[in-house]
Amino acid sequence: MVSVKDAVVEQFQLPPEEGRLISKEQYFHDIYHPTNAGHLIMANCLGWLFEVTDRSDLDQGKDTINKPPLIGNAFVDVKLLDRLNGESVARIDVGGFGETDTDLQMAEMDDDPYGTPHFPNNWMYTRESGSQAGSFKMILRSKRLILIFKDSASDEFGTANICVDGELVHKADPHQINWTHCHVLLLFDEKQSSEHIIEIGMAEGQEDKSFTILGFGYVD
Numbered sequence: 001m002v003s004v005k006d007a008v009v010e011q012f013q014l015p016p017e018e019g020r021l022i023s024k025e026q027y028f029h030d031i032y033h034p035t036n037a038g039h040l041i042m043a044n045c046l047g048w049l050f051e052v053t054d055r056s057d058l059d060q061g062k063d064t065i066n067k068p069p070l071i072g073n074a075f076v077d078v079k080l081l082d083r084l085n086g087e088s089v090a091r092i093d094v095g096g097f098g099e100t101d102t103d104l105q106m107a108e109m110d111d112d113p114y115g116t117p118h119f120p121n122n123w124m125y126t127r128e129s130g131s132q133a134g135s136f137k138m139i140l141r142s143k144r145l146i147l148i149f150k151d152s153a154s155d156e157f158g159t160a161n162i163c164v165d166g167e168l169v170h171k172a173d174p175h176q177i178n179w180t181h182c183h184v185l186l187l188f189d190e191k192q193s194s195e196h197i198i199e200i201g202m203a204e205g206q207e208d209k210s211f212t213i214l215g216f217g218y219v220d
Helices: 004-012 024-028 036-055
Strands: 079-081 091-093 106-108 115-117 123-125 136-151 160-164 167-172 181-202 211-219
Touching (some): 024 036
Antiparallel strands (some): 091 136
C-alpha cells in the first residue's frame, strides 16, 4: 500500500524554507481532486513502489495473510443506521430533526452515468422544524459508533453539539470543509457492547441554523 498522506500532509504545515514542497491548495484545489500536481505526486509514489519492489529479493517467508491486520479491523462489520431502519435498531426521538435534506453530495454509483445522492434517508434540523422540538435523541446498544453528517458552504447551516451519555464529545461544524459532502466523526470505540444515549442538538446561538444527520455506522 502507498500512503500519499504520509508523503504530503505533514509538510503542508511547514513554510517553504522549512521543507514544504507543495501547499494544500496546490495539491487539492481544482475540479479533479487532486490537481495535476497532486496526481503527479501520486504517480511518482506508485512508481517508487514499483522501482523498490523490482530491486528487492523475493520474500522467502511464509504466507502472512492470516495474521491480524496491522491497523485493525474494528469496523469490518459496520452497519448503516438511518431513517429507513433506525426504529428497528434503536430507540429514537427525532426532536427537531424531522425534515429530510435533499441537497446532498452526489456520486456515480456502479456503472450508472448519473449522480446518485449519498444518504438520502437522513434527519434534518431547520429553524422551522426545530425551534420548539428539541434535540435528536437515540438509545443504542453498540460497541462502536460513527456519525455521518453533512458539510455545507451555506450560511444556513450551523454547528451542533454531539453528546454521548451526557458528555459532550464533539462540536460538529459543517463549515470545517465548507462544501456539500459527507463528514464522519467517531463517537465511541469500545471492546464490549453496551447501551449508550446519543444526543445531538444545535450549539448555543445556532438554533436558527440547519444541521443534517446523514446517518450512523454502528458495530453490534
